Amino acid sequence: MKASRDLLLVLAALLALLALSAASTLLPPAPWKTAAGLAIAMMKLAVIALYFMRLREHRGLTRVFAAAGLFWLGLLAVLVLSDYLTRGRLH
Amino acid sequence: MSADAPPPGYLAAEPGILAWFRTLDHKRIGLLYLFSITGFFMIGAAAAACMRVALLSPQGNLIVSDTYNRLFTLHGVVMIWFFLIPAVPNVLGNFVLPLAIGARDVAFPRLNLASWYIFMAGGALVLYAIAAGGVDTGWTFYTPYSSTYSNGHVMAMAAGVFIAGFSSIFTGLNFIVTIHRLRAPGLTWFRLPLFVWSLYATSIILVLATPILAITLFLMALERGLGVGVFDPKIGGDPLLFQHLFWFYSHPAVYVMILPGMGVVSELFACFARRRIFGYRVMACALLAIAALGFLVWGHHMFVSSQSLYAGLVFSLLSFLVSVPSAVKVFNWTATLHRGSIRLDTPMLYALGFVALFTIGGLTGLFLASLAVDVHVHGTYFIVAHFHYVMVGGMVMAYLGGIHYWWPKISGRLYPEWIARSSAVIIFLGFNLTFFPQFVLGYLGMPRRYAIYPPEFHTLNVCSTAGAAVLGLGYLLPLIYLPWSFFRGAPAGPNPWDATGLEWRTASPPPPHNFEETPVVTAEPYDYPPPP
């Protein structure tokens, strides 16, 4: 199992991040906690993508394809929010 | 080789009918798609014919409103998802792409055949929904009508479209990987024919837009099935969210329909004007620009839907910007004819028809992108005329042009030139007589999806129906002479148009493995010798 020490480290990091987000519920509810939860989720995603999905080794096109899905989802979210966030604002 | 029969090629390689259903050859899968979408085209066209005849009388004497509502839904769903979207990419794209990049086949042949079966499964479900009683929500399935109030077979049709969506996704995936990985040696990106560029841009849209359609239809069906959902206004849901998600797919989908047509037209202009496309790199980048910008403009379908004012301004601006690359392409096509040596064969007639009608379609798109005008003409026949000019005037003309251009390569035989030219002209005239009056109807305020209408719109509707008859005749002719030429046409030889492009460097019809030895590309695309 020695050869997989690096993977174990990655797992430990992921579980630590999970513990962090779980622990955040002990604090009193506050607006920043949603952002914190999402930030931690993004970090977990990055760790899994880079190490478990081996994007660290596969550069170039594979990374572009990997990022394309998220980027396009961002386009949808931003433009739909441009409608919902400004309803009743300009009237 | 005997003069009167073309070499056997891929058509004779796998004998028997069953072979067609197990084939992994991209050329045969292209033909499978050709037969199936022609069938669906006829169903959709029949529905259109019934609607046009029904609209002959303002009071709707021929059929009741419910039947009319089911007819326009059938016409919309079948024509869009089972003819327009698969037409050029799945028929011409499947057949020509590997040949045009010098490959043996697409990257994932089994996935290619699977996508045809998925397409037919979706089609079967939609046909069941139609036969069992039809759907009256329109192809847009707007909630809450589709999810709560309609009593048609919405679930079956939505499931059929959901499944057919995966056929688009797998085709797009296949083409993207094929173009990246299987290009012949020396075939760099800027040596690719523009038809391959257009398939690449279309595949990006297919892959990135269709999943949103899948999830939108899934949520709508969930709401209809369980009686509760995310769009139901009675529990605080917002029907506009359905429109946002639906149009996020459906506007890029109209670019899925037009981009391959633009690619075909670029090939035809280059071949029949015997000149390199004017501004080749700008044309290629314009295709990608349209594909990318096409994702940002869907809000122009919702200018009057009580969407926020700010969003209306943003989407109107972006809609004007997405029209720029289309306009630039039209200018480049015209510039290509300059100092060319032009022959008006049938494909060229279709290409010129495309440019003329697409220009009108594009310009009327500017009317719709500008907010104040859209408030007046949204939901009227102006919109119906606009999208028919772009889709039928544009995409179908390009599709027919492409079919005639590559027909010698597909069948190894030539089609009868003069009948083909006359049918192209008939289609052009019939089309204009059908849809130009609808611009006027739209400005005068006749709403779309109306089974009965006030008498003052009567005359223009009669003209439109007359035009539809001529257009119908125009479409019937190729259905007759093309199959005839498949068996009886004169042998075409490898390069009847002596065009550039790798597909013309192999036999007609090509052998199953396309090329005896993989071609090496050294020249720039469309490097026709300067005219004498």
Next chain:
Amino acid sequence: MTSSSASATSSAREAEQSVTNRLGLWVFLATEVLFFGGMFVAYVIYRHTYPEAFRAGARLMEFGLGTTNTAVLLVSSFFMALGDRAARAGDRRQLRRCLLCVATLGVVFLGIKAVEYHSKFADHLVPGPDFSGTRGPLEIFMTLYFAMTGLHALHMLFGLGAISWLLWRNAGGRPVPVEPVAMVGLYWHFVDCVWIFLYPLFYLPGR
């Protein structure tokens, strides 16, 4: 062509094919991101519109089960990555062990999910005619919860099916299925990533 150069070209072609497969799968994962993404956007819109109802809804969830489930999936991803490395090293036994761990953890995840769903049914929190709460935005939260976690569980089932297929391929004399393991591995990690975002959406608000 001598046998060594034959095997050389064939392994070169294999490497080419594995890059092609990987690209194809990443394109597929992009479509899956957008498939789930549509519901994430719906969640964001309704949380912006009904923040209070969504916080109340999240408080109804079993936070403990949710956190355990996330841990279960992270560990299963670890074993999948380990199995992928074993497959590339050609170590058939190690691959088998890893795949079995992943499969069991997957079943554990679905078990916990079933427990959660059962408790929702028991508390009449399932959207529809017998929904106990007032018919309002809370019902939208619950619909989104069942739709998103339900589709995720369905993808988990596909994953388990693929892993059992891998176990079958790995048994017997056939060569170690390196390519399929890599592909299923990518898919499995993707399904884990979806859950990673479902967790803060349904279990963290309002606490």
Next chain:
Amino acid sequence: MTGRFALTRGILAGLESASSLAPGVDRLILALLVTSLLVAGTLLALNLCFIVRYRRGSSAPRPPPRSSSTVVEAAWIAGTTVVFLGFFAWGAKLYLDEERPPAGAYEIAVVARQWMWDIHQPNGRREFNELHVPIGTPIRLLLTSEDVIHSFYVPAFRLKQDVVPGKTVSLWFDATKAGTYALYCSEFCGSKHAAMTGVIVAETPERYAAWLAGGAPEEGRGRQLFTRYGCAGCHEPGATVRAPLLAGLYGSRVPVPGGGFIRADEAYLRDAILRANQFAVAGYQPLMPSFQGVIPEGDLLELIAYLKTLGAAERPASGPGGAAP
């Protein structure tokens, strides 16, 4: 009217422009039309000339292109962008005027319902599919829908506004010319979508005021019928007979004896009143008498309209969109 004459009259007369904003929209449409004709005309001429002059085998000189194409490309990319931005700004300015009602506009409530426009004048007078408005004063319609998305469209005013269920939307106009103008529903809403038309009657303020005062407001006509026909006797809370309460019935799913559900749409309400014994509700005795032939058509419509408003209050006051002002 013979076809030819109607055609020319239709096109030449164009469309009346009867609201303050209509001339502005028409000017923009005309400008777009002229620009389009210019562009399309030039392209057509160029194409035809090239086809003839450079047809294959013609002796026209064809020197290889001298200058690089980038200058030409940049020119028409920039040109089209500038022209398009100009049209965007023009359209947006008009749109802002359309979307921003002047303060103190005269408000009229309009309820869109499957296949009718139910208009409530400020003093309570109610009319179906006909909207009387005074000319020369800004009118602001507050539109709501009780079932699906409809769209209030008056071509003569060049105005349209989708009416989305679950929220109140508004549309303002200032009728400038007296007359009757067509009103359409331009968002597909069901089998009688095409019949959901009506008329806007624009008249001088004096005649409007006279009309308004003339009709006695029939307050709560549906409610009166509900008691007169004895429905209240059973279907009210505290009634002696055990009968299903009707609040929130419309659009809900009614359990049917023998399992399954049926959706309480308009047709169901109508049948349940006229042929009660065939439409018993699971868990209740079929005691209700049949009202076939007892309730005339007009009253039935009013009753159904009243039933639809029952329990409608339960819906959350404002949907995610909030009440658009």
